[in-house]
Amino acid sequence: MDRKMNFPVALMLSFLLCLGIVGVVSDAYDHRYKQEDVVPLYANKVGPFHNPSETYRYFDLPFCSPTTPKDKLEALGEVLNGDRLVDAPYKLEFRVNYDSKSVCKKRLLKEEVARFRSAIDKDYYFQMYYDDLPAWGFIGKVDKDGKTDSPSEYKYFLYRHILFEILYNNDRVIEINVHTDTNTMVDITEDKAIEVEFMYSVKWKETDIPFERRMEKYSQSSSLPHHLEIHWFSIINSCVTVLLLTGFLATILMRVLKNDFVKYAHDEEAGDEQEETGWKYVHGDVFRFPKHKSLLAACLGSGTQLFSLTIFVFFLALVGVFYPYNRGALFTALVVVYALTSGIAGYTATSFYYQLEGTNWVRNLLLTGFLFCGPLFVTFCFLNTVAIAYNATAALPFGTIVVIALIWALVTSPLLVLGGIAGKNNKLEFQAPCRTTKYPREIPQLPWYRRTIPQMAMAGFLPFSAIYIELYYIFASMWGHRIYTIYSILFVVFIILLIVTAFITVAMTYFQLAAEDHEWWWRAFLCGGSTGLFIYAYCFYYYSARSDMSGFMQTSFFFGYMACICYGFFLMLGTVGFRASLLFVRHIYRSIKCE
Structure with missing residues (x-):
C-alpha cells in the first residue's frame, strides 16, 4: 500500500510547493501614488459585445495613437485569455482635481470612417485597465429614431469624449468608472472624410472603501442579492429533487440486492438442483478482461488526471486565487496544474494496464499522453488558424506556442513517463473474488432499451439534470461578460454530480448483469461519461436560444472549445462511473459463494 501511494503523494506535494508560484502573483506596482504620479493605464482590446472570443x-x-505604442509584457495566462495590453493614449496622473484634456485632432479618411461605422453597427466595446482595475465603454451608438427598420436609414454616431470617474482613498486608487459624453458625438453616417477631436476628462472623488475591498464591486455586480437568492433557491431545489430521486432508486436497488443475496444463499443451502439465474449466473465471466484494454486503461489514466486537475483548480478557487479580473x-493554473498532474495519468494507466495483464506499456503510455492532448491540439490548430485569419487577439503569438510546447516537452512528458515507470513497477494484481472460466458464456438476446446507446441516454440524463441550472451561469461567464464568483455553490454541485454519476452507473451495471450481460467494463465507462454528451447538446440550445453570438469565428470557437471541454468531462465522469461500478461488482460477488 505504501508503494502504491508514494508517487501520487509526491506529485501532490510538488504541486503544493509550486502553488505559491501559480496563486501568488506580485504586481509591477505597489499601488501607492503621490500627487502627479503617472498611474498605469492600458488599453486592452475592442470587439463585438456579443462575441467575447x-x-x-x-x-x-x-483611434489616436502614439507613434510607437508600447506593449505591456504579459504573463502566459493573459496571452491565453486574449489580452493584449498597450499604453493608452490617455494620461491619468494621480491628481486630485478635475481635469479635461484633448488627446489629438485627427482627420479620419473615408475608409477609416467606414471601419468605425462597421464597428458601431456590431456594437463594439473597448476595455482598459487602470491600476489593474478594469473599465469598459462603447465606441459609439446607432440611432434608429424608431421610425424605420431599414439599416440604410440608421444614423451612426462616434463618441469622441470619454469621462473617467476615479475614486481614491489616501494614496491609492479604489475604483474607476468610464462614461461617454453623448453631447459631443460625431455623425459618421456618410462616407466622407471628417476631422475629429478626441478628448477625455477626469473627475476624482474620495471614498472610505479600503484598498483590500476594491474588487468586491465586481463580485457583487456578478450576483445581485435577488439574483443570488434565485440562484441558491434553484440550486437547492435541483439538488433536493435529484437527491430524493437518487435515494429512491438506491433504496430499490438495495432491496433488490438484499433479495438476491437471500435467494442465492437459500439456493446454496438447498443444493445445486436449481439452475443459477441473474447476475450470479455470469460469475465466471464478469471479471473477464475487456477488449481494447490498453484504450480503457488510457481513458482511466486521462480521466483520473482531469479529475485531479478539477480538484486542484477548485482548491485554488476556494482559497481566493481567482478573484475577479x-x-x-x-x-495559468490550468496549464501548470495539467502539466504537474500528468504523472498521475501515467501511473494510473500503466498500473491498471498491467493489472489487466497488458505487456506493451510503452504504447499504452503514448496512448494516454495523446488521448486528451491530441484532440485538443488539433482543435487548437484549427481555431488558431481562424483567429489568425481574423487578425484577432485570440491568435496566440509564436513565442507563446513555443512556451507551451516546452512545458509539454520538459514537464508534461517526463512526468508522464515517470508515472508510467512507477505504475509498471507497482506489481499489483487485479483483485477478482471469482475465478474466470476458460470460455465466455453467450450473452442472451437483449431488448433494445438494454443496449449501449439507450443505456447511455438514461445514465446521462439524471447527472445532467443535477447541473442543468448551474450550466447557464457558467456559460454566461465563459461566453459572456458575467463574472462567476460563487465557487462554493459550484463545488457543491460538482460533488452532487460525482455522487449521482457514480450511483446511476452502478444501477445500470446491476441491471446489465441481472440480464446476464457480463460485458460491463466499457458500458460502465460510457454510461458514466455520457453526461458530457448531454452538456454538449446543451451547447446548441444555449447558442441558439440564450446568447446573441454570431459569425464564423465565434461559432467555431464556441463549439470547438466546448467539444474539448465536454470530451474532458466524458473522460473524467467515465472514470468515476467505472471506478464505482468496479467497487460494486467486486462487493456483490465477494458477498456470495461462487464455485
Missing part, C-alpha cells in the same frame, strides 16, 4: 487590438481601430490566473 472575437476581440482585436485597441489600435486596430483608427485577476487576468489569466485561471488559464
